């Protein structure tokens with residue numbers, strides 16, 4: 001098999017793509033395609049794949065790529081305001097003062113480097129974290145199966161897929177074993193589409209290309225191999241993505257940030273232009289006035305906000321990773337902190353997940369060892385999704401050394417989440433039989449008769465109540481039950497869903513899957529933290545109720561899938577709040593429940609790992625999956641746990657709240673300081689006969705006050721901030737900005753008056769004093785505003801304290817240092833320094849007093865509100881708090 005290597009392959013692939021050699025590949029014989037792509041039965045060689053990678057990467061669909069470091073560095077200097085500032089500075093150099101220009105540029109570069117270093121660190125951190133949970137594809141290279149990241153799959157690769165896998169590229173089916181793809185993400189079609197080898201006409205619409213696996217769709221059942229013909233932008237999915245600019249839905253945090261950023265930007269533009277005009281009207285020097293206004297814009301601009309927020313979120317992600325939870329979307333951390341309801345799957349999360357077959361029983365509950373043989377045919381011959389129930393049966397068959405009589409599968413109706421049954425047409429010692437097993441109700445529904453322990457049969461109608469009583473009593477002991485049924489089908493060679501009728505119920509299998517010992521405690525901890533835990537399972541009512549009891553949930557507050565079907569969305573919306581357990585659900589039920597819960601105003605988390613959980617994961621405000629889960633589930637989630645462990649999720653959530661609280665601290669403090677400065681500058685520009693600060697001084701203040709901001713992510717958070725869900729609250733933020741901004745302006749103006757009237761300060765002395773005062777007040781106030789308690793009662797983190805002290809010392813020392821003259825700063829008389837300190841103390845005290853008035857009024861009521869969905873008891877369904885915007889605003 002001539003597998004091509006080296007640049008020749010690379011060239012051929014590029015040519016194939018460019019010349020559309022592989023146009024409508026679904027209509028071409030696979031041999032021809034493989035030849036065109038340089039592939040053979042052993043797949044590509046590793047060398048050929050490596051050679052093709054750059055061309056493939058270049059055509060990757062947008063997204064996920066890490067920006068090159070130099071590009072990241074450049075972006076620090078490419079915002080319009082910075083560019084205008086740099087040009088104006090160069091201009092001022094040409095017109096006169098080169099020294100000033102160089103100093104301004106130096107500070108701009110230093111600030112840019114500081115931001116770059118942080119952002120770069122954040123990007124590297126995220127890359128490392130995501131590496132652990134990035135999906136991989138199974139490809140054949142040099143005849144060996146290897147796992148490679150999705151973005152390293154190249155045209156010509158042979159891939160192998162099985163249940164739950166996402167197709168990493170467009171690929172033509174080579175072999176298929178009952179392969180069915182869920183193409184809903186592409187076509188909206190919710191029924192899985194069967195896939196088989198064999199060309200289809202070139203003109204076949206997407207839905208009819210039965211030999212094409214489409215990038216982004218996932219395997220609903222079965223397995224197969226396929227030849228990759230297109231990747232990235234060249235795939236159907238890539239094209240759709242490009243045309244829609246398809247983006248995942250924005251989080252509440254992103255929406256809040258965007259709106260707030262816009263608000264600030266507008267405010268800034270208006271003020272800066274006004275200040276510039278005032279300066280011109282007052283006949284100040286044009287260039288100086290322009291530089292002053294531009295520097296103000298740089299100092300006040302919120303464009304640094306997203307960067308610093310991103311940095312503190314990525315630090316948070318690293319801290320969360322310590323609890324073995326990986327954050328896939330940074331902004332979801334806010335939703336994590338805001339979560340009020342957590343819904344989870346049962347198996348593996350609430351239970352230990354190591355399912356064990358306990359008993360094989362006849363319909364009356366008496367032991368029936370030979371049932372294991374029938375069940376064994378079904379479980380060991382099935383080729384669909386691997387799953388723990390079949391594994392448990394196979395294990396029991398092996399350990400009891402049951403003889404399967406050389407049975408062989410003729411055909412199969414794979415398991416699906418709606419039918420909840422799995423049927424195999426078997427050629428065994430008793431001839432050709434259809435063996436069906438599945439959840440009790442769905443199997444009973446297709447049985448006409450039951451087989452009694454004595455070997456005789458009876459109509460289902462007369463036996464049903466008896467069977468249900470047995471199932472109920474097993475369920476009450478926490479047993480998961482499967483029903484097994486058969487039907488002789490001597491004359492057929494294939495089977496379908498329609499053959500699942502008129503079966504004879506053979507017996508029941510009881511599985512033990514005990515509740516995790518710490519699950520109940522963790523659920524209680526979540527409840528104390530304001531998060532109601534809810535269980536949503538596909539399993540039957542009796543066992544769900546039993547497990548609910550074990551977990552401390554209310555077994556009476558239960559809703560089944562069939563009951564959900566009877567409710568329309570509105571009725572479901574008003575019912576979900578009081579329900580603690582949802583059982584007998586299909587994937588669609590899970591999704592509807594989550595949507596209904598989000599509709600009540602709750603911030604809903606959903607944790608699940610199966611294909612059947614993917615729709616619910618997408619519908620939730622935050623999806624949580626587990627490493628090793630089906631690709632579709634992992635893709636739909638914004639958090640991935642490395643182990644299925646509820647306690648670590650609790651810790652991760654607390655860390656999420658801490659991160660959110662610190663991020664909000666920064667936003668609250670920076671915006672109020674900026675707003676205050678804008679107002680002060682506007683006033684100063686009007687009343688002073690000279691500029692209150694020079695451009696280089698403003699930029700230096702900006703740099704010095706940014707230093708402690710970089711340490712905010714490390715800060716401690718007051719305990720009560722972590723006790724309840726928190727969410728973004730624009731109204732409180734704007735009020736905070738106005739109140740504390742104005743307080744700081746009042747003190748700025750007091751400083752003006754004292755300097756001009758009391759000290760008769762001239763230009764340089766005034767600017768030097770104001771430089772020192774600006775830095776000191778802005779730093780001191782961090783310690784007041786970072787907590788709602790009196791500031792001396794809440795300890796800041798050491799890095800924050802350290803950075804703040806260093807910045808303050810630099811600021812005070814600068815006028816006395818050799819650097820001073822470069823910034824036009826002159827040493828201040830001792831009396832003036834003392835006075836500045838008095839002003840700083842006065843400012844701190846005033847802010848502290850204002851804070852005491854500000855927080856109780858706006859925040860305390862929010863703090864005592866409860867989550868919309870409550871823990872036990874479930875009877876009185878209170879409507880309180882069912883609005884968006886609950887939860888406690890920060891800091």
Ligand SMILES: Nc1ncnc2c1ncn2[C@@H]1O[C@H](COP(=O)(O)OP(=O)(O)OP(=O)(O)O)[C@@H](O)[C@H]1O
Pocket residue numbers: 345346347387389390415417420421422437438439440480481482536537538539540610612
């Ligand atoms: N391979 C199988 N063969 C037969 N029946 C099955 C199989 N897998 C699952 N079932 C039946 O379908 C029910 C629902 O299982 P499913 O995996 O769809 O639900 P789930 O919501 O993921 O459940 P859980 O909460 O336990 O994880 C199971 O309780 C079982 O009765």
Ligand SMILES: [Mg+2]
Pocket residue numbers: 345346347609610
């Ligand atoms: Mg499951």
